[in-house]
Amino acid sequence: MSLSLELTASEYWEEVYRETKRVQPSPRFPRRGYIPIPPYTVPILLESPILALEFRALESRPTWYVGGRCRQVIQSGNGPDLQGNQVTVPLNRGLHLYFFQRLAPQYQLYVEVPHWHMDSEIAVWQYSGPVMDTTEALIQQSTDQIRVDLVRIETKVNQLL
Amino acid sequence: MQARYPLVLIGGNTHQLPDGDTLAAPAQGLAFEMANASPNTWTIGTPVVIGAQGFQPGQANSVNFAQVVGLILSAEIAPGRSGVVQAYGPLAATANQWAQKTNLNTGLVPGSDYYLSPAQAGRMLSDPPDTRGQFLCYLGRAISSTVLFVNLRPIVGL
Numbered sequence: 001m002s003l004s005l006e007l008t009a010s011e012y013w014e015e016v017y018r019e020t021k022r023v024q025p026s027p028r029f030p031r032r033g034y035i036p037i038p039p040y041t042v043p044i045l046l047e048s049p050i051l052a053l054e055f056r057a058l059e060s061r062p063t064w065y066v067g068g069r070c071r072q073v074i075q076s077g078n079g080p081d082l083q084g085n086q087v088t089v090p091l092n093r094g095l096h097l098y099f100f101q102r103l104a105p106q107y108q109l110y111v112e113v114p115h116w117h118m119d120s121e122i123a124v125w126q127y128s129g130p131v132m133d134t135t136e137a138l139i140q141q142s143t144d145q146i147r148v149d150l151v152r153i154e155t156k157v158n159q160l161l
Numbered sequence: 162m163q164a165r166y167p168l169v170l171i172g173g174n175t176h177q178l179p180d181g182d183t184l185a186a187p188a189q190g191l192a193f194e195m196a197n198a199s200p201n202t203w204t205i206g207t208p209v210v211i212g213a214q215g216f217q218p219g220q221a222n223s224v225n226f227a228q229v230v231g232l233i234l235s236a237e238i239a240p241g242r243s244g245v246v247q248a249y250g251p252l253a254a255t256a257n258q259w260a261q262k263t264n265l266n267t268g269l270v271p272g273s274d275y276y277l278s279p280a281q282a283g284r285m286l287s288d289p290p291d292t293r294g295q296f297l298c299y300l301g302r303a304i305s306s307t308v309l310f311v312n313l314r315p316i317v318g319l
Contacts, residue, residue, distance in 0.1 A: 018294075020225060058212035058225050062200045062240030092199050092217065094282070118213070121223055 004132040012129030036115035045106040050127035067091030207283040218283030227296035269303035
């Protein structure tokens with residue numbers, strides 16, 4: 001598959017979601033314990049399979065690598081939710097580009113944050129620009145070239161006979 | 162108004178600042194030491210916010226990361242290492258170093274105000290952000306092409 005995209009055009013990128021979450025103090029051990037950030041679903045329906053994701057945490061260490069895991073979830077009407085691809089997004093390392101499969105017109109993101117993170121900020125940018133699969137065009141171009149070559153070879157053979 | 166001499170330590174003894182000498186560091190209270198809690202190395206002039214483990218680069222696109230406490234004064238601070246952050250007063254760096262922070266080819270523009278960038282972490286702009294959802298975070302005013310007078314103000318949500 002060969003895609004033709006315009007990722008550098010800023011007008012095709014839109015920040016569709018940004019949210020900061022924090023751990024909750026434990027009711028049993030309010031001074032020491034805490035309830036980790038629970039997994040959550042980003043409350044918007046995404047349409048583009050091309051996303052830029054970022055995780056940030058203010059209270060983090062430089063050695064922490066994983067900011068969170070995001071999984072594509074497709075709702076199947078009255079049936080069960082279908083789990084799609086999952087990506088691991090680094091922490092405090094800027095926006096990262098991800099290509100999800102176009103499994104359905106719309107999907108949601110299910111997010112899991114490591115339990116030791118005290119705070120977590122997610123940013124979701126959606127690409128809304130043109131997505132053209134150039135594979136068919138390349139095949140057509142090659143086929144046309146072969147046809148031209150074939151005619152030329154046939155003409156040469158006919159001249160020899 | 163008379164000119165006054167500050168007291169400095171020379172060889173462990175207190176002296177008036179000798180003529181021709183300059184102060185090597187900002188006065189105590191205007192700068193502080195802090196660890197780099199981000200996974201990247203940050204250089205002089207980077208606006209930073211404070212977390213429990215140390216500082217992270219500031220960015221004016223979220224309330225947590227827009228609350229700048231100062232600009233890095235050390236030449237560079239590697240991940241996990243400590244360095245000096247300046248909270249107020251003149252901060253001098255080379256025109257090249259400022260150019261990296263402002264995304265411009267030149268140094269600072271004297272008289273211009275500088276704000277925290279909403280698009281790039283640890284950068285600054287001379288144009289204030291005006292997009293809804295971003296934060297206006299004033300950092301200071303350039304007093305020459307190489308010196309920014311750091312003068313932080315409370316952030317404003319747009």
